Amino acid sequence: MKRTVTFLVLLVLVIIGYIVIDKARCNRRTRDVILLDQGASAMGDAVVLEEIRENRLSNALELLELSLDTELAVFPITTNNDVDVNTREMLLHQLVVIQKYREKHPRRVEATIK
Numbered sequence: 001m002k003r004t005v006t007f008l009v010l011l012v013l014v015i016i017g018y019i020v021i022d023k024a025r026c027n028r029r030t031r032d033v034i035l036l037d038q039g040a041s042a043m044g045d046a047v048v049l050e051e052i053r054e055n056r057l058s059n060a061l062e063l064l065e066l067s068l069d070t071e072l073a074v075f076p077i078t079t080n081n082d083v084d085v086n087t088r089e090m091l092l093h094q095l096v097v098i099q100k101y102r103e104k105h106p107r108r109v110e111a112t113i114k
Contacts (some may be wrong), residue, residue: 019035044063044067047063048060048063048064058109062109065107069107073096075091075095
């Protein structure tokens, strides 16, 4: 349960980080948020890897699905008119890849993480 709470808190921090990055370009705060985002992402990866190593694959899948859902929740924030055309094209390509994954694997609850 403690891992789940930690992971969820980190996901919220990631969402907040994306909002801050969108509103404040290329300053110290942005850099700090990016660093925190990278750290949170690495920590989330470590939690998922631990679940896999402990053979709790359904927990690992649920954590990854939750992470994908969270990333998609902040995606519109990063695709506003301030984004460069080339960046927007890359983001749209990423959305197509995610859409194909979701079509092949519709979202369902994989596990109740304890």
